[in-house]
Amino acid sequence: MLPTITRRNLHLAGAAMAAAPLLGWRAADAAAPFLNNQAPPFHRFRVGGFEATIVTDGPLVLPALTDVLPDAPRATLTGLLAANRMPTDRWTGPQNVLIVNTGRHVVLFDTGMGDRSKVLGDNVGQLVPNMRAAGIDPASVDVVAITHAHIDHCWALVDRNDRLNFPNARVAIAQSDFDFWTQESLLANRAAFDFVQFTRTNLLPVRDRLIAVRDGAEIVPGITAMPTAGHTVGHHSFVIESEGRRLINLGDVFHHHVLLLRHPEWHNIFDSDRAAGAATRRRMLDTLARDGTQVASYHFPWPGIGTIARDGDRAVWLPSPLFE
Numbered sequence: 513m514l515p516t517i518t519r520r521n522l523h524l525a526g527a528a529m530a531a532a533p534l535l536g537w538r539a540a541d542a543a544a545p546f547l548n549n550q551a552p553p554f555h556r557f558r559v560g561g562f563e564a565t566i567v568t569d570g571p572l573v574l575p576a577l578t579d580v581l582p583d584a585p586r587a588t589l590t591g592l593l594a595a596n597r598m599p600t601d602r603w604t605g606p607q608n609v610l611i612v613n614t615g616r617h618v619v620l621f622d623t624g625m626g627d628r629s630k631v632l633g634d635n636v637g638q639l640v641p642n643m644r645a646a647g648i649d650p651a652s653v654d655v656v657a658i659t660h661a662h663i664d665h666c667w668a669l670v671d672r673n674d675r676l677n678f679p680n681a682r683v684a685i686a687q688s689d690f691d692f693w694t695q696e697s698l699l700a701n702r703a704a705f706d707f708v709q710f711t712r713t714n715l716l717p718v719r720d721r722l723i724a725v726r727d728g729a730e731i732v733p734g735i736t737a738m739p740t741a742g743h744t745v746g747h748h749s750f751v752i753e754s755e756g757r758r759l760i761n762l763g764d765v766f767h768h769h770v771l772l773l774r775h776p777e778w779h780n781i782f783d784s785d786r787a788a789g790a791a792t793r794r795r796m797l798d799t800l801a802r803d804g805t806q807v808a809s810y811h812f813p814w815p816g817i818g819t820i821a822r823d824g825d826r827a828v829w830l831p832s833p834l835f836e
């Protein structure tokens with residue numbers, strides 16, 4: 513309850529302020545706690561007649577890039593990071609989750625880490641509350657389109673109590689990724705047990721509501737699948753098209769906006785087929801730099817919307833203007 517302002521207590525407040533220097537009061541000593549949070553983290557834009565929103569699931573704390581890209585010459589890798597004013601000894605990766613409302617359907621692309629595990633950082637698992645902050649009801653999602661079945665992309669299909677986070681949604685995923693990551697035999701690998709167990713926990717409850725993702729298959733009108741295997745056996749990107757505008761959701765084709773655009777050939781330890789991952793990056797880089805299609809990239813700097821261009825023999829990331 514606020515104190516009632518009267519002429520008398522205004523007078524007393526003024527007297528107290530006047531006396532403050534005598535009492536040793538200094539504004540700089542006020543010990544307000546650091547808030548360590550941000551404005552509601554979403555970004556909204558249009559793709560033709562569709563409304564798109566990027567919502568963050570929170571930052572991932574990942575291994576150092578020198579470990580993730582082990583065949584990259586170390587001096588070249590750290591030199592590129594330093595030249596781009598990025599740390600060389602640690603890597604924090606955004607999770608930019610795309611949601612598209614076509615006017616007829618709401619499609620969520622990937623789910624973030626969920627609320628079950630902090631294995632990749634304490635501030636993950638923000639997707640559902642941030643969707644609500646962006647005005648999107650999780651119950652309004654018609655389709656969850658999964659680019660691939662890694663933990664930061666499918667672990668919020670259910671919450672920590674095994675309830676569906678998106679109760680009215682079908683789930684579009686490549687059958688090959690679903691089958692691979694739900695294999696019971698993978699549980700025998702003790703090092704990967706949690707990883708596989710929780711992936712099964714998320715995928716098995718939606719097995720009766722799957723949409724099989726295939727090359728060129730329409731997920732809903734205006735959204736089709738594009739195979740980009742390598743990172744996982746069934747990794748797919750999604751092409752969103754409306755009124756002559758196009759956006760390609762790349763998922764994890766590229767994990768880093770400088771290193772893997774400049775050196776798509778560097779093998780990534782997170783790729784299940786490292787040679788195929790590199791081949792997919794080269795192919796997509798050539799196409800995207802030539803045609804300038806706007807892309808959404810899950811781990812690029814927030815909000816991960818931009819185009820790829822060539823600057824001489826280098827490929828560079830051009831973030832889209834946020835306010836057009």
Ligand SMILES: [Zn+2]
Binds near residue numbers: 664810
């Ligand atoms: Zn990822």
